[in-house]
Amino acid sequence: MDVDTRLLRYFVAVAEEGTLTRAAERLFVSQPALTKQIKQLETRLGVRLFTRSRTGMALTEPGRALAERVPGLLADWDQVLREAKSAAGRAARVLRVGFLASAANEATPRIITEFARRRPGWRADMRQATWSNPSAGLADGDVDVALLRMPFPGQDALRTAVLFTEPRWVALPTGHPLATCDLIAFDDLRDEPFVAAPPESGWWRDHWLAVDERDGHPVTIGAVTDQPDDWLSAIANGYGIAFAPASAARFYARPGVTYRPVSGISPSRVGVAWSPADDTDPVVQDFVRCCLDHGPRPGENSA
Amino acid sequence: MDVDTRLLRYFVAVAEEGTLTRAAERLFVSQPALTKQIKQLETRLGVRLFTRSRTGMALTEPGRALAERVPGLLADWDQVLREAKSAAGRAARVLRVGFLASAANEATPRIITEFARRRPGWRADMRQATWSNPSAGLADGDVDVALLRMPFPGQDALRTAVLFTEPRWVALPTGHPLATCDLIAFDDLRDEPFVAAPPESGWWRDHWLAVDERDGHPVTIGAVTDQPDDWLSAIANGYGIAFAPASAARFYARPGVTYRPVSGISPSRVGVAWSPADDTDPVVQDFVRCCLDHGPRPGENSA
DNA sequence: CCACATCCATGCCGTCAGGTTATAGGTGCA
DNA sequence: TGCACCTATAACCTGACGGCATGGATGTGG
Numbered sequence: 312m313d314v315d316t317r318l319l320r321y322f323v324a325v326a327e328e329g330t331l332t333r334a335a336e337r338l339f340v341s342q343p344a345l346t347k348q349i350k351q352l353e354t355r356l357g358v359r360l361f362t363r364s365r366t367g368m369a370l371t372e373p374g375r376a377l378a379e380r381v382p383g384l385l386a387d388w389d390q391v392l393r394e395a396k397s398a399a400g401r402a403a404r405v406l407r408v409g410f411l412a413s414a415a416n417e418a419t420p421r422i423i424t425e426f427a428r429r430r431p432g433w434r435a436d437m438r439q440a441t442w443s444n445p446s447a448g449l450a451d452g453d454v455d456v457a458l459l460r461m462p463f464p465g466q467d468a469l470r471t472a473v474l475f476t477e478p479r480w481v482a483l484p485t486g487h488p489l490a491t492c493d494l495i496a497f498d499d500l501r502d503e504p505f506v507a508a509p510p511e512s513g514w515w516r517d518h519w520l521a522v523d524e525r526d527g528h529p530v531t532i533g534a535v536t537d538q539p540d541d542w543l544s545a546i547a548n549g550y551g552i553a554f555a556p557a558s559a560a561r562f563y564a565r566p567g568v569t570y571r572p573v574s575g576i577s578p579s580r581v582g583v584a585w586s587p588a589d590d591t592d593p594v595v596q597d598f599v600r601c602c603l604d605h606g607p608r609p610g611e612n613s614a
Numbered sequence: 615m616d617v618d619t620r621l622l623r624y625f626v627a628v629a630e631e632g633t634l635t636r637a638a639e640r641l642f643v644s645q646p647a648l649t650k651q652i653k654q655l656e657t658r659l660g661v662r663l664f665t666r667s668r669t670g671m672a673l674t675e676p677g678r679a680l681a682e683r684v685p686g687l688l689a690d691w692d693q694v695l696r697e698a699k700s701a702a703g704r705a706a707r708v709l710r711v712g713f714l715a716s717a718a719n720e721a722t723p724r725i726i727t728e729f730a731r732r733r734p735g736w737r738a739d740m741r742q743a744t745w746s747n748p749s750a751g752l753a754d755g756d757v758d759v760a761l762l763r764m765p766f767p768g769q770d771a772l773r774t775a776v777l778f779t780e781p782r783w784v785a786l787p788t789g790h791p792l793a794t795c796d797l798i799a800f801d802d803l804r805d806e807p808f809v810a811a812p813p814e815s816g817w818w819r820d821h822w823l824a825v826d827e828r829d830g831h832p833v834t835i836g837a838v839t840d841q842p843d844d845w846l847s848a849i850a851n852g853y854g855i856a857f858a859p860a861s862a863a864r865f866y867a868r869p870g871v872t873y874r875p876v877s878g879i880s881p882s883r884v885g886v887a888w889s890p891a892d893d894t895d896p897v898v899q900d901f902v903r904c905c906l907d908h909g910p911r912p913g914e915n916s917a
Numbered sequence: 918c919c920a921c922a923t924c925c926a927t928g929c930c931g932t933c934a935g936g937t938t939a940t941a942g943g944t945g946c947a
Numbered sequence: 948t949g950c951a952c953c954t955a956t957a958a959c960c961t962g963a964c965g966g967c968a969t970g971g972a973t974g975t976g977g
Contacts, residue, residue: 312695313623317616331954344936346955351934356695358702365944365953372705377698384690391683392615392659395676399661402675634925647965649926654963668924668973 312356316388319381321348322360326378330367393452400455404433406594409440409447409454412539415581416558418474418605419458425601430594441537442508445515449584456589456598460556461582464513471584472599475607478578479521479554480570482546490569497524497575504533504551506542519554521576543568556581615659619691622684624651625663629681633670696755703758707736709897712743712750712757715842718884719861721777721908722761728904733897744840745811748818752887759892759901763859764885767816774887775902778910781881782824782857783873785849793872800827800878807836807854809845822857824879846871859884 321338325345328334335342349368353360360374370378400407406426410419423435438454440447447457450465461471481500483490489499507530508516517523520530533551536542546553547567555563556579560570583602589595627637628648638645652671656663663677673681703710709729713722726738741757743750750760753768764774784803786793792802810833811819820826823833836854839845849856850870858866859882863873886905892898 313618313620315616315618320616341937356698358698363954367953373698373702376701377694380694380697384694387687387690391680391687394683395659395661395680398679399676644966666925
């Protein structure tokens, strides 16, 4: 009996949400489409999976049996897929490197150069991730190693090493009243509207909104962006301000955007991360060593 | 990344066969269709799975990684499906009983009656299997318990119990020269054309062609059938002869077909089988007990 | 040396499954 | 009674998948 894994994901969504309507919006499909798909799944398997009612969709006994095991199956499939992709990289002598926009900034080219020197014949395939993906694709197995900003969601399941630390500054529209100050106190920024990362990024978003430093004070979100260009535009257009690593002042300079140091806010750490499965992979470990040796530069950026 | 399991089966087939053409005929699709599907799988996964050449399709490194794990995934999925179906039966108080045509014959109604008495509220859903399916659907998880002829392929992975034994007779066209004999020696039948079960049934087919008793003597196949009606027609029409349990003489009497005892051939056993997972299932075990208690009848059929 | 066999790839076309929007059909609630 | 929630159905469009016919490359045998 053949099924598309998409159908299984649909099923899981309905089982978890309890109603077609809610599951449909979570899956970004229309409710009639889901109705048809679920119905088709039931006829294909020859098993009634839900009992319908005005209150929603309740799992039947066989439905429960299925709902118990399907998520595991999907996870297995994703894992197999990860393995195949990583095998592809290894075979082609390509190290897939994910990096978050604004992660290592100036350090990145140094690291890559060093890697090329240490591993002739290998190529580093650099993939810039959006901010909706704070692990830069590592959690999804899309890359072998990632340069990113710590802490980030899911880092407990991965290996990480900190390369260097740099202060967090604030990016303001140039016309902003505080843009002329040499040093801004965090307290003066608390009630400003902020340009934030997308919600999918979880508490990584909160970290860059400095939620920890606010003592419960609510945040005003002026705009949501997931890449530097949009982010710069949003700030220049006055939708809000945002914290950024100090190096962004050099790396993402743009007319209309002014960077200023901030006091009263913790610094940001740049890290390299990899999967525990690659602890013994010589290429991945070489890359990590390149990061550790050539990421931090004496006197640059360090806080 | 979503994929249809059908696509994965396609992939496995090509990986195993080594050429698109052969895999295509095994899958009963055209070769261009397979070409397109495999290509699509590769683009969907973003991984080159095969290297093409005039000699066929050879797995790449990532292809090998995939080919190693996908069969396990498919097996898992089939297993989950089995569980769900069996849960459906349990919830509806339906015991799914598979039976091979000509398995228990007269004993079947006795068993069912007894089961209905012992488990009021439960219903036995009887499903007759064709001879291409000697486990009567048990191996595929289509049924909870099966009445069948032993031995059968795959029985080692299942629980079985023998109900009774009966001699194997031979079914001949009524006009056959040997049809008048009271007892026929197996040696006299060796060179006759036989009506056989489909090849999918594996060595079960061989068992009913008495290959073991032939000492390497080849079999002549006159026709292939997978259900009693076709089987009777084939014999009556003179395409061949066939061995059959003695009870078939009563249960499958038909003009033009004559049954005669045979000497020099082992008897046939009727058994009940179930999955080890149901060793503790009270309903399945009740059914098995009904079989053991009411399957064999003193003085009937026993060899 | 020229058919021939055996691979895989491509183009064209018909069919059907999956998606969309709009709407119907229940049922609890203010 | 009208609204707010469900799910189901209808009509329609697009694209994926499969089939056939054919092309292109490459060894093989007469």
